[in-house]
Amino acid sequence: MQLFVCGGNDRRSVVLNVQAGENIGEVLNKYQLKEGFPPDALRVTFQGKLLDHDKTLDSYGIKHGDSLNAIVTNKKRFRVPRDFYFPSSGGREGVELTISESSPENRYRLSLAINRGLKEMVQIVGADGAEPRAGLFDIKSHDKVFQVAEYSFSDLKPEFEGEHSTVVSILSSVDMSSASSVHERQTALIGDAGRREAKYLNARAQLRKARQTILHMERTISARGRTIDEQQRATQELTNTIDMKDGIIQERDAAILSIQADNTRLGQQNATLEAERLRGDRLVC
Structure with missing residues (x-):
């Protein structure tokens, strides 16, 4: 049989297909599927009488075409399915x-x-x-x-x-x-x-997505450009450091060569003096 349930927020009627042996709670479960109000958030009356959710439709003498009035008592419990x-x-x-x-x-x-x-x-x-x-x-x-x-x-x-x-x-x-x-x-x-x-x-x-993609690409290119600039600066600093170290190494190599030349010259002088001493060309004190 069909029942009309009037209630909710707009007070309009909803038609439900029910059985006479169903209890009020079961009827309200069907009402929830259409309107979203859970049974425990509703107070239901028929001909001015408050209905118990555990009692059946036929126990109240509710028949095909009758109307129930559902009143929302706890709107915080409401949720659209x-x-x-x-x-x-x-x-x-x-x-x-x-x-x-x-x-x-x-x-x-x-x-x-x-x-x-x-x-x-x-x-x-x-x-x-x-x-x-x-x-x-x-x-x-x-x-x-x-x-x-x-x-x-x-x-x-x-x-x-x-x-x-x-x-x-x-x-x-x-x-x-x-x-x-x-x-x-x-x-x-x-x-x-x-x-x-x-x-x-x-x-x-799609246009917004394309713009976002372009913006992302521009940001990526800009970020990569900054990274390249930073890498170039780092490379230049490294080159400068290498050049400076090369200069130091060259100076050290030149100093070593100078010392070696001095050592060679002194060695030659010592050899000459020793040869003269052995010949007796010089007086040794």
Whole structure:
């Protein structure tokens, strides 16, 4: 049977398929899958009566088409289910991501994009406070995407400044505290209306990447230039040191040669004197 559960942040009704023998807690588990509110963060009433989470629907006489009223009592416990966010690399660009079978919502949306012939897609990958954070992806296969870029909403808006943007319009209308709102906007972002904008964002991201690459190359070239200059200075200092040492060595070699010449001359003089002494040409005192 079907029940209407009214509550959450926007007080709208959500239709749930349930069984009469299910307890209130089980019904709220199904409500959580659609709206993201955990059962222990809700107080539920039927016809003004507070319901016990452990009791069944039929014990309260709740029938097909009845409405329950869910009141959020602990908003701090609220968290949009992970499946409603598309996989994110955490801000790191140029990363291939695999969408696992445990993320049926994300696999469904990727399949929907592929069936529509999209090569790029924009999806909500998280939140910065109350604002969505969007990821731009290249579609690689039925379960793989390549994250080209990631934008906060405040970063994304200037990309389309001065013109109407379907992507910005969809993201500006999402209620990040409502899982159903996130789900609806995720699906809307895959529509054909965003095809041109996704291509534009992809081109801008590639241009930004190219600029970053050029800037990195310029910095690398500049750093290498400084390194070469430092090496040349070091080489020149080493050359100067070698030249100075060569000069010292030459001076020492010249001094050694001079000493050797003096020694040779003195030796010759001594030999001459000794020869004269032996001949008796000189008086020896």
